Amino acid sequence: MSDDEPTPDGVLRLINGYWATGIIGAAVTFSLFTHLENGVETVAKLAVAAEISERGAQALVDGLVGLGLVEVREGRYRNTPQASAYLVEGSPTYLGDLAKLKQRHMGGLTTLAEVVREGGPLTDPTTEVADNPHWAQVVPAIAAQSVPAARVAVDVLGLAGAGELSILDVGGGSGIYSAIWLAANPAARSTQLDWQPINEIARGLLAERGLSGRFTCIDGDFHTVDFGTAVYDVALYSHIAHQEAPADNIAVFVRLWRSLKPGGALLICDYVVDDDRGGPAFPLLFASEMLLKSRQGGTWRRSDYRDWLVRAGFSDISFHPAPPATLVVAR
Ligand SMILES: C[S@@+](CC[C@H](N)C(=O)[O-])C[C@H]1O[C@@H](n2cnc3c(N)ncnc32)[C@H](O)[C@@H]1O
Numbered sequence: 001m002s003d004d005e006p007t008p009d010g011v012l013r014l015i016n017g018y019w020a021t022g023i024i025g026a027a028v029t030f031s032l033f034t035h036l037e038n039g040v041e042t043v044a045k046l047a048v049a050a051e052i053s054e055r056g057a058q059a060l061v062d063g064l065v066g067l068g069l070v071e072v073r074e075g076r077y078r079n080t081p082q083a084s085a086y087l088v089e090g091s092p093t094y095l096g097d098l099a100k101l102k103q104r105h106m107g108g109l110t111t112l113a114e115v116v117r118e119g120g121p122l123t124d125p126t127t128e129v130a131d132n133p134h135w136a137q138v139v140p141a142i143a144a145q146s147v148p149a150a151r152v153a154v155d156v157l158g159l160a161g162a163g164e165l166s167i168l169d170v171g172g173g174s175g176i177y178s179a180i181w182l183a184a185n186p187a188a189r190s191t192q193l194d195w196q197p198i199n200e201i202a203r204g205l206l207a208e209r210g211l212s213g214r215f216t217c218i219d220g221d222f223h224t225v226d227f228g229t230a231v232y233d234v235a236l237y238s239h240i241a242h243q244e245a246p247a248d249n250i251a252v253f254v255r256l257w258r259s260l261k262p263g264g265a266l267l268i269c270d271y272v273v274d275d276d277r278g279g280p281a282f283p284l285l286f287a288s289e290m291l292l293k294s295r296q297g298g299t300w301r302r303s304d305y306r307d308w309l310v311r312a313g314f315s316d317i318s319f320h321p322a323p324p325a326t327l328v329v330a331r
Helices: 009-015 018-029 032-037 043-050 054-067 081-086 096-118 133-156 176-184 196-208 246-259 281-293 302-312
Strands: 070-073 076-079 165-170 188-194 215-219 232-238 260-270 317-322 325-330
Touching: 018 032, 018 054, 018 096, 032 043, 032 054, 032 076, 032 081, 043 054, 054 070, 054 076, 076 081, 096 133, 096 281, 133 176, 133 196, 133 260, 133 317, 133 325, 165 176, 165 246, 176 188, 176 196, 188 196, 196 215, 232 246, 246 260, 246 302, 302 317, 302 325
Parallel strands: 165 188, 165 232, 188 215, 232 260
Antiparallel strands: 070 076, 260 325, 317 325
16 A cells, blocks of 8 residues: 555444444443543443443443543543533533434434435424424433523624513424523513424523523414514524425524514524535534435525525524524624
8 A cells, every 4th residue: 555545444433333323322321421421431440330341341431432522541541522512411512412323323324325216204294293202302311402502692693681582492302492592581581482392491491590470382384374564573493494395494593583673683594504615524424414304404505595595585694603503694
């Protein structure tokens, strides 16, 4: 093999990408990152703390070092800053539940080739079925993923110092945006529109945080529920655009434009790709997830959002990074 010939290790690592899903899923199942954070540093002690075999503990920490989530020095292991921030239990940004959910979803990828041939899901898409139990599993697991974006949005929209505000969260899921925004602004009130069982989950979160008094829910389908006219200062559409067809996004944006007071803002949070579809990597990879799970969804380009929003009546449109997502603000 000549010096400038590429080696196969990068491709082999990608071919075996499911190793990462499995190793992280198993590590959070046994709270390995939490034990490491608490100073349990050796394989023998990790095995005792996690109540797993020593051979298993060694394989897991080897895998975690290989993935760059754990470091080792002279037989002592510790979390990298990324693992400390996102994989230690008790943190508001804990992604361990999402890792366990993804481990359960891994099998679905075996159908991808057939789905690619057909151009969409082989069975009823999870995103389009009313009251689908899928959502009750997904929304608590993805709540932590929305925490950084919801915090960025507080700054981008200047929510904390905005005084009285009326917010509509379309497909609000766990209610995490309302929880963060109402905590940031004690004069704000929020209404979440989602399916009834999901709104129950959100009510639970807002009650836990002592914010129920300023939180209401509307049960139903956002394609048909009336949003009203000039009622809200801020409307939110987070991780919804990717499950919808372009025409459906435009139809919702038209109704949201009408629902906003003059000067009000629509905030969209989603995995947005560059106009030439050359990046960023995460939204490009996410396109296959939408192929598997929706009939007409996708990862839309900045120019798609701009075009749809202008057609719906918005004129002032800006993009703000909240990696791996992007916030789109439209007025
Ligand atoms: C991917 S989750 C996003 C949750 C939340 N907005 C976030 O960013 O964390 C999608 C949410 O939209 C809700 N949803 C999907 N289709 C809907 C529809 N047609 N009507 C009402 N809610 C819907 C789901 O129940 C779920 O809560």
